[in-house]
Amino acid sequence: MSLRAETAVFLLGLCALLNIYSTQPLLPDLARDLHVPVEQSTWTITATTLGVAVMAPFAGSVSDYLGRKRVMVTAIAASLAATLACAVAWNFAAMLVCRFAQGLFIPFVFAVAVSYIAEECTGPAAQGANALYVSGTAFGGFCGRFLSGAVTAHFGWRSSFIGMALVLLVTLAVTAAWLPRERRFQRSDSLLASVQGIGRHFGNVRLLGTCFIGASILFLQVGSFTYAGMFLGDPPFELSSFEIGAVFAVFLVAVVVTPLTGRLISRIGRLRTFVLVSLVSLAGLGFTLVPSTPAVIVGLAASSTGVFSGQACAIGYAAEAGGPARSSAVGLYLTSYYAGGSIGAVAPSPLYTAAGWSACVGLLAAVIGAGVLVALAVWSAGTGRPHRIEEPAYD
Template sequence: MNYIQPHTKVYQKASIALFISGFVIFATLYTTQPLMPVFAKEFGISAASASLTLSISTGILAFALLAAAALADGFGLRNIMTISLFATSVLGLLTAFSPNFATLLVMRGLLGFFLAGVPAIAMTYVGEEFDPKGLGKMMGLYISGTSLGGMSGRLLTGLLTDLFGWRDALAIIGIICFVLSYLFWVFLPQPRHSARKQTNLKKTRLAYRTVFVNGRLMLLISLGFILMGSFVTMFNYIGFQLMGPPYRLSQTIIGLIFIVYLAGTLSSVYMGKKADSYGTSFMIKIAIAIMASGALITLFTWLPLKIAGIAVFTFGFFGAHSIASSWVGQQAGEQRVQASSLYLLSYYLGSSLAGSFGGFFWTHFEWPGIISFIAGLLLIAYPVIFFAGKGAREAETKKQLKPYSKNADI
């Protein structure tokens, strides 16, 4: 097989392209998160309504992921990703010219639809086009692009909003992402192994049905909702607290707080290794306990301690998400693609639904209400892990006993 080999010019260009794809998508997606207090003030809306600027994007993204994966068979992986990046960049730019909040939501909804083209396909492109010996490194590069994109989008938005205003901030980020999208189109090689093919709807439907009737697997998939719902709720409303008394922080300073994402970049690898050593079920419980500890620390009013709590919470989230997503893949068997797609669906629905519903707790109970909501979500995770882990242990026991039983019959 003629795979893209390390240490070649093609490999270097493809590496840059995939990093860019993750960066553009997640930088654009999260630009409005630090702006929610600004939207609430400018448009005269509640915190929950302001959170819709992110929730509507992630909600539509969740379902569009399934469609994008199917369309890729007919239109080609590179074509879908290129269209996704250019459309995302243009919509990000046009969002800056929204005359009212309703238009802003429409633009963000369209953006969510076109965003799906990269997350649904990038990992498939990597798996099919690169030398299998270097897949780990290439996957890591793409994921680092998503992490840095999410962080940079928030940082740049905060800084540029303080300097020029939120509309100029979104416009500048849109232009930057458009230029990066052009570089992606230039650098990414045409696929050599992922030929276009007709989608077999019957086989796809049967594969999804197999996942749906697997109760243990569906429990694991639901962890995506719980984890991402908690995480986005924290970051959706922390800006409201920090812009108000007694902190009254600027957009730039609030944006800088998102540097705590670097703790998450470290934890995903570290906690994954620990899961290999001490067991998936045990370590994901530890990671969720770390999330809960970090959330509780943010109840303290002293700002350095509050920021430390956010960092601890972020460390725990990325570790738990890394373990949960790999656990889903391990348990899915031949339906790995479908299970992973449903995990992402659950993940982004958590961002959309829980992220917006958290606004009720902020409006009525302020920050203690937000932490209570997050703690409640995280508590639900423990029985989910218990029953999912119990089912996994029973299945493994049956596999081990099967050959023994045959010998006993003889």
């Protein structure tokens, strides 16, 4: 894969996560200006993840019929328009509608990009491209949160969405110019035939188990950063919106580490890699219980690094488990993944209100354990290793 193509793949990953969690540092500001309780403001995250979950099963099927690159470029342009609409939302309901619209377009980038990689790269080249893509999502998660927090601190929260739109504009230009057109794509006979193929996946136990794992991964990520952000805004920390946004710089650790996950999978297998990175996330959660800002930041860095590495394990397996219908398999995985994130944004709320951050940590640790148990059940050691090497499909 050429450097230009790698840059486009990285930016597609960035685009996939840029907007979803960009309101996390803004929750107090949104609650104040849109006249809702701060706990209710978390629905600005859930609305977007629900939009993703609703559309994800169909995004791959649409691209099966219309083509990969065309669909991704169109989706980025539509996402840019929805992001600008958020900047002019006049009340909380309007904000939720705009955030839901953002979520509807994201699967046409996320699911389709994973299918594109699975088709155009093979063997360890595919592992590397998947890891690069997930690394891009890690950077997008950081960029969205940090940029929104920084812009809000100086210009207000509405301007933060304009900043997101500018990043999407760059991604749109690079993808259109530098991402090679698909070579191995085989067009579906009809859109209906492609959509009908989704139902066959419900008999695939390994894929369904992987979907649960994906849900647990994003539940952990959204739950930890949403409520850790609130935790850091409360006494004794009392960080500002800008400072909370800066905490998301810990995602940069995952940007560096996640590309190495593909190599680790090649050496020790997918299952062992997933168990290892899950233990890293669990240890990170433990660190956040230390009543010190540096300790909380270190803990969140470890937890998020484990999450993105775990995602590199799971999403590649979802594409493999789907067989010829890989795009709809990835779509089903993403529905589960973002449904887990939607639940993770709101499920810890009663625990946080009643018992604080430590109760949330207990719930998140249980979710990590459930994901590992399912991986042990559905991923055998043999299926965790990639196939023999073939040369990349393009250079």
